[in-house]
Every structure is written in C-alpha cells, then in structure tokens.
Amino acid sequence: MGHCFSHDSIKTNEEQGLPKADAEKLKGVKIIFVVGGPGSGKGTQCEKIVEKYGFTHLSSGDLLREEVRSGSERGKTLSEIMEKGELVPLDTVLDMLKEAILAKAETSKGFLIDGYPREVAQGEAFEKKIGSPTLLLYIDAGSETMVERLLKRGETSGRVDDNEETIKSRLKTYYSATEPVIKFYEGRGIVRRINAEGSVESVFEEVCTHLDALN
Numbered sequence: 001m002g003h004c005f006s007h008d009s010i011k012t013n014e015e016q017g018l019p020k021a022d023a024e025k026l027k028g029v030k031i032i033f034v035v036g037g038p039g040s041g042k043g044t045q046c047e048k049i050v051e052k053y054g055f056t057h058l059s060s061g062d063l064l065r066e067e068v069r070s071g072s073e074r075g076k077t078l079s080e081i082m083e084k085g086e087l088v089p090l091d092t093v094l095d096m097l098k099e100a101i102l103a104k105a106e107t108s109k110g111f112l113i114d115g116y117p118r119e120v121a122q123g124e125a126f127e128k129k130i131g132s133p134t135l136l137l138y139i140d141a142g143s144e145t146m147v148e149r150l151l152k153r154g155e156t157s158g159r160v161d162d163n164e165e166t167i168k169s170r171l172k173t174y175y176s177a178t179e180p181v182i183k184f185y186e187g188r189g190i191v192r193r194i195n196a197e198g199s200v201e202s203v204f205e206e207v208c209t210h211l212d213a214l215n
C-alpha cells in the first residue's frame with residue numbers, strides 16, 4: 001500500500017515518511033550516499049560528479065557551516081560541536097537535508113548526499129523519513145593520508161575543525177561512529193569502495209565506473 005519497490009527509485013512509506021505529494025516528486029530520483037573519513041576527498045569527488053553527471057550535491061557539513069555563518073544561536077551551538085570534532089544532533093542534519101532535497105526534488109536527476117550518514121542511526125532515520133539510497137560510495141583513504149590532506153586544507157580553508165587537535169578527534173569519531181555505516185549497508189549490496197589514495201583524477205575514474213553502471 002503506497003509502497004514503491006522499483007530498483008532505482010527510492011522507497012516511500014506513507015505512515016512515517018514523506019507526504020504522498022513529496023514522495024511522488026522523488027520517484028525515480030537517485031539517492032547516493034557519499035561516505036568516507038574527514039579529508040578522504042568526498043567533496044572533491046562530488047564536485048567532479050556534478051560536472052559530469054549533473055547530480056545535485058548536498059554536503060551536510062556545508063549546510064551546517066551555512067547555518068553557522070548565518071550567526072543564529074543554533075549556529076553557535078553547532079560550531080562548538082564541530083570544533084570538538086563531534087557529531088551534531090541527528091535531527092538537525094536530517095531536517096536540513098530534507099528541506100534541501102525537497103526544494104530540488106522536481107528538477108534533480110539524483111542527489112549526492114556527502115558526509116551523511118555519519119552513524120547508523122542517521123541512515124535509519126533518513127530511510128524512514130525520506131527514502132532509501134541507490135548506492136553508497138565509500139571514499140576510502142588511510143588515516144595518514146587524511147591527516148596530511150586536512151592539514152594542507154587547513155592552511156587556507158578557514159575551517160574551525162582543520163587543526164591538528166580537532167582532526168584527531170574527527171578521526172576517532174569516524175572510526176567509531178561512521179565506519180559501522182559501511183558494514184550496515186554492505187549487506188544490501190549497495191556499497192562501492194573507492195581507493196582514494198591516488199590522484200583526484202584516478203579516484204574519479206574509479207567513481208565513474210560505478211556511476212556508469214547505475215543505468
């Protein structure tokens with residue numbers, strides 16, 4: 001009843017999920033989770049994917065930083081959490097993502113959800129409230145590579161979390177909270193692991209093989 005199980009469209013659940021009209025808009029729209037450690041290159045690859053495939057890029061971190069920039073009281077609290085390298089509350093991120101997804105649902109071919117889910121509970125909540133992912137791109141780089149890239153990015157990013165202390169904490173958060181997400185979705189056969197140690201171009205080539213296989 002009201003369920004849609006077609007392969008490349010997202011499932012909807014009328015009882016707990018989106019209102020019917022919103023669910024309808026998202027029919028056949030691909031949802032791609034982009035998961036990986038801090039500095040693994042998620043954002044970099046997403047930009048290239050947008051260029052070639054025309055998907056819509058939504059970075060949870062960017063959405064949060066926008067809220068911080070707005071100067072709101074909520075933004076201040078979020079910034080403090082990010083500076084500690086911890087995860088902000090689940091509902092905050094999910095609400096932001098949901099709003100951004102619905103705003104573009106009618107015009108988008110697909111969404112790259114970058115930096116989400118960062119814990120299994122986020123994946124479960126997303127599926128309950130929005131829909132199920134078509135694919136999970138696992139951007140996999142070693143911790144040494146990630147630290148090196150983040151320190152370099154920190155020279156110019158102006159981000160409160162691109163410093164040695166916060167990076168350590170972010171890595172801990174990643175290995176304890178986010179890695180289980182990959183295991184969680186592996187059972188479903190939607191995880192595509194990308195070796196992210198190489199150059200931006202070589203990583204992107206690997207990404208493309210998986211995206212080309214989608215249609």
Ligand SMILES: Nc1ncnc2c1ncn2[C@@H]1O[C@H](COP(=O)(O)OP(=O)(O)O)[C@@H](O)[C@H]1O
Nearest residue numbers: 038039040041042043044149153198199200203
């Ligand atoms: N394959 C790569 N090789 C070298 N540097 C990279 C590569 N991918 C990304 N970078 C650099 O590493 C830093 C982190 O990349 P970014 O895309 O912001 O990662 P994430 O979004 O996963 O934190 C950036 O400064 C970026 O330019």
Ligand SMILES: Nc1ncnc2c1ncn2[C@H]1C[C@H](O)[C@@H](COP(=O)(O)OP(=O)(O)O)O1
Nearest residue numbers: 038039060061082086087088093115116118
């Ligand atoms: N899905 C999510 N849940 C909770 N906190 C999140 C989140 N996405 C981002 N954040 C918070 C905690 C992260 O350390 C910080 C920066 O996120 P980010 O910009 O995605 O980092 P990066 O791209 O370097 O991996 O924002």
Ligand SMILES: [Mg+2]
Nearest residue numbers: 042043059061
């Ligand atoms: Mg990023």
